[in-house]
Amino acid sequence: MTNTSNSSIEPEASQHRDQTSWRRLADAEPIEIRDPLAELLGMVPNGEPLTVTFADVAKAAGHACPAVSGAYRSTQLALDELYPESYPVRSDINVVVGDAPDAAGYGPMANVMRHITGATDETGFSGFNGFGGRDNRLSFEEIPGPGRSFEFKRVDTEETVRITFTPSATKPESANGSPEVKEQIARLVQGDLSDEERDAFYETWHTRVQMILQADPGPDTPFSMERDDSSG
Structure with missing residues (x-):
């Protein structure tokens, strides 16, 4: 049975739980991305994007650091390049992370990229009869480059962008x-x-x-x- 005694305060309490008292957090433009599953299941209207902020990925990581910010900005730059006139779409993006998960922060950076693009390894959701699936869309493979390298591929057009991030430049x-x-x-x-x-x-x-x-x-x-x- 549903307890209705606290129903009038639940929305306010929920809002309070979602707030974080940041001592300080860097600011960045949000990333808007469509999610076919979110649209299919009525989470957002058809064609409307989800918004992912730097605060979202910092909360998921538990901290803000050069690797987390580098992964966020790398993803943002790649998606802006691949989708100049439309929203990027989850389940239509493949990501290659340029080294092993335990090398030079690649694992934590991959987590940020998963959070934004939805692309995951074999543990990800396979979709409904394949619809909206995002499993096997993120892999770890060596990519030559002067820094930490990543490739983002738009599946529908096969356009690919390679981003290299060099933390020592700051x-x-x-x-x-x-x-x-x-x-x-x-x-x-x-x-x-x-x-x-x-x-x-x-x-x-x-x-x-x-x-x-x-x-x-x-x-x-x-x-x-x-x-x-x-x-x-």
């Missing part, structure tokens, strides 16, 4: 003369940073994340992009 130590990040993180974990040092670390860290989220492909940025239309 230098957090340059912001305020702080020591190397790894040393600071070790001290942060041990609780050895003063309040002033911790606040300075947060400022440097999130400034770097923000730089990545705002970067476009180019010779002096963390990103390069190459388009391959040979199969299209």
